[in-house]
Amino acid sequence: VRLMESGGGSVQAGGSLRLSCAISGDTCSSTHCVAWFRAGPGKKWYEGEGVGYIDEDGLPTVEDSVKGRFTISEDNAKNALYLQMGSLKPEDTGMYICALACRGFDDCRTYYTDQRYRRWGRGTQVTVAS
Numbered sequence: 001v002r003l004m005e006s007g008g009g010s011v012q013a014g015g016s017l018r019l020s021c022a023i024s025g026d027t028c029s030s031t032h033c034v035a036w037f038r039a040g041p042g043k044k045w046y047e048g049e050g051v052g053y054i055d056e057d058g059l060p061t062v063e064d065s066v067k068g069r070f071t072i073s074e075d076n077a078k079n080a081l082y083l084q085m086g087s088l089k090p091e092d093t094g095m096y097i098c099a100l101a102c103r104g105f106d107d108c109r110t111y112y113t114d115q116r117y118r119r120w121g122r123g124t125q126v127t128v129a130s
Contacts, residue, residue, distance in 0.1 A: 001025045001119045003098050008124030015088050019124055021081040021098030028102035031056055033111040036072060036083045038094040038126075045097055045123060051083065053112040056103060061112075066092075088128045095123040 007019040019036075033056070039048035052062030052072045060072040071084040081098050099117035111117065 001027065001100055001102075003100060003119055003121035005096060005098055005121045005124035008096060008126045010127040010129065011088055013089055013128055013130050015128070016084075016086045017088065017126060019083040019085065019096055019126070021083075021121060023079040023081065023100060027079075031103045033101045033103050033108035033117070034074060034081050035099050035108075035112050035117065036081070037097045037099060037115075038092075039097065039123070040091075040094040043094075045095060045120065048095070048097060050112060050115075051096070053108055054081070055108040061109070085126070088126075090128050090130045093126060093128050095125055097121050097123040 002025045004022045007017060011017055035053035036051040037048040038051050039045050050063060051066060054060050054072055054074050062070050069087045073082045098121045100119045101111050101117045
């Protein structure tokens with residue numbers, strides 16, 4: 001499975017962006033867990049923080065820091081994951097990375113909390129100017 005993000009860019013505070021994550025290659029024989037992470041300036045991708053995920057029932061959950069501003073969605077027919085971002089703030093600046101794991105016995109929340117994803121994209125940069 002390969003993941004490729006797109007849609008990043010530079011925006012003014014208060015602006016919006018829609019990030020996409022294209023999922024290609026061998027699909028999971030079981031259901032999968034998908035999520036968005038972000039790494040702030042100066043941080044490596046593996047030092048990033050969670051933005052949110054989609055659970056095994058297809059329901060999205062986002063962190064409190066972005067709740068009401070960001071929305072995660074998935075289009076299984078297009079093999080794509082999205083992150084709609086609004087009311088952007090300078091502190092939202094960072095590399096946004098999507099992740100995927102083929103789900104085993106644990107729920108997707110556990111995969112998210114433990115960052116147990118086998119596949120990661122390269123990320124797309126978001127810069128929010130004040």
